[in-house]
Amino acid sequence: MNQSPEKQPSAFKQEWEAKKLLKQAKKKARKQLQKQGHSHSEATTMVKSALKKIVADNRPERKSAGRGS
DSSP states (O other): OOOOOTTOOHHHHHHHHHHHHHHHHHHHHHHHHHHHHOOHHHHHHHHHHHHHHHHHSSSOOOOOOOOOO
16 A cells, blocks of 8 residues: 555644644634734633633533432
8 A cells, every 4th residue: 555645644734733723813813802902911811711612612511420310
């Protein structure tokens, strides 16, 4: 089986590109919030909290370990 490395990008490259896209999206969101009148630190905090909320929503739900009911 002759598979050239160009056909299947490495995991490192995929992770690097994903991080780059995330960084660009965060910067764009922060700049947009600053245009709306928020300070740099306020905008940064808002972007971070929004990202945390998105990550938390994508996590699988935990089942309770309690008894009965």
